[in-house]
Amino acid sequence: MKDYPSQKFALTTPLYYVNAIPHIGSAYTTMVADVLARFKRLQGQEVLLITGTDEHGLKIQRTAAAKGREPQSHCDEIVASFQALWDKLEIQYDRFSRTTAKPHEAIVKEFFARVWEKGDIYLDRQQGWYCVACEEFKEKRELLEDGSCPIHTNLKAEWKDEDNYFFRLSKYQQQLETLYEERPDFIQPESRRNEVLNFVKQGLQDFSISRVNVEWGFPVPPDPKHTIYVWFDALLGYVTALLEESAEPTLDNALGKWWPINLHLIGKDILRFHAVYWPAMLLSAELPLPEKVFGHGFLTKDGQKMGKSLGNTLDPFDLVERYGADAVRYYFLKETEFGRDGDFNETRFINILNADLANDLGNLLNRSLGMLKKYCQGNLPQLTAEDIPSANPLKKIGEKLGDRVAAAYENLQFHLACEEILKLLRANNKFIDDSAPWKAFKQGQQQEVELVLYSALESVRLSAYLLAPIIPNLSSDIYGQLGFDLDFNNQNTVNKFNLYKQHSQWGAIPANQNLTKAKPVFARLELPAE
């Protein structure tokens, strides 16, 4: 095993745009980030999970105006809704980076200055049709006949003829291509990488990083009539997030400990910004590049794209409210292969949770504890892993399970992690049936009963431990019923290298546990009435 305590790991979700309250897609990315962060912390690694919000731009300015609000108060309100959702979902973020936070402006200015001094920013004239909703220029041919944007059909594109500051992206073409080649893992999954490669191959053009007539944002330092383009501002939110609370907002202070970021988790829609523009900006500023950008897929509902126009959105608040954080987290982590698109279907949701969490896991614990009470006065057998024959099917599966699951988490293959653990749980139920402790007990074979129950309970424990990053509440409950005083939401007590070393192995359950009363840890869900 590697020397985890010496490692540190910084990862980010996107800084979500505060145009509206969070949707399920943002929740998905954030849940995944949290699961990975939790697993690494469990291993004793030092982790920094960054999330936050991107709050500038013309769109926010206008959204706020439409509500008759100041932009800042609009942002504050939306931010509160993000934070509320993350709390409900048990997201343990370390930093919440807002682009309207005070230190951010200083960071943006300093960064801008570096790129400016490098000669990578110049003034030029920008003409074209601009869609405010997209915050981008459109080609004439992209527009619909009535001149509206194809994505925002209710909104006419606006003709702009203005001076903009441009970033010399084209200058970094070669360096980017070298980067992609030398570090094939930089963009994942591979299908996304190919998209980027294709895009870059066409030849990179400079892009504008300022706007005029936009109030809501930072002024371009040498020319305050201009406002820095939201993306240039937003990406730097990852840097600002690294500042310690009391530190002066300088790049040096921000980059000292956690830079470069190990992993940017993003949705596939913002891949180019993270895989092309962002590294180019950093190259220009002569800063080290992040280790990896992972662009995951989108979620659909009942096989259909979600959208306000279709009216088939999935409200994450409602979902957690009805089913709880563990259920929601488990479903999305287990039932979608990370990277590919995933689908939400309520019937499938309920079936999976009942089968995996209520039946395979919850009921397994419950039946095992029930037997322990009846056949062993509720005391754990005085056994250790060595007392269990090596042919024991649970021991065989359990022995290397920790390593397999760790590898799956490490590779962001969360569905595989779950699947590996489920194999042990299913084998466990089968093992109990095959061994029929109730018969053994009636025949007075106490030793046999104890061997079976020890193996069963230990396997449940190991499963709960390895699933803790995904279902922290359930795992805590299970651990509680097994006599541990360990709350997987309490970072101070669970995240220790030595604990991981011990608990990720089969056979860690001590004999002298005071078991609390057994009760179902995950109630079966009912299909909502039509």
Next chain:
RNA sequence: CGCAGUGUAGCAUAAGGGUAAUGCGCUUGCCUCAUAAGCAAGAAAAUAUGGGUUCGAGUCCCAUCGCUGCGACCA
């Protein structure tokens, strides 16, 4: 339109060219420790369609159809 990817039982996924697997759901049987949970057996797909290569193709090639992504600033 161009480029790329994809198409396996009701659903989700697996199968280095050689008897199509697993989970969920469904049917039946068994058990009784348990949350109407568990275990076992079973039904169900000629692997989108049409060609080709091969002794043999889900697996390679071509075409067609369907879906998805990318095609310059989509927060």
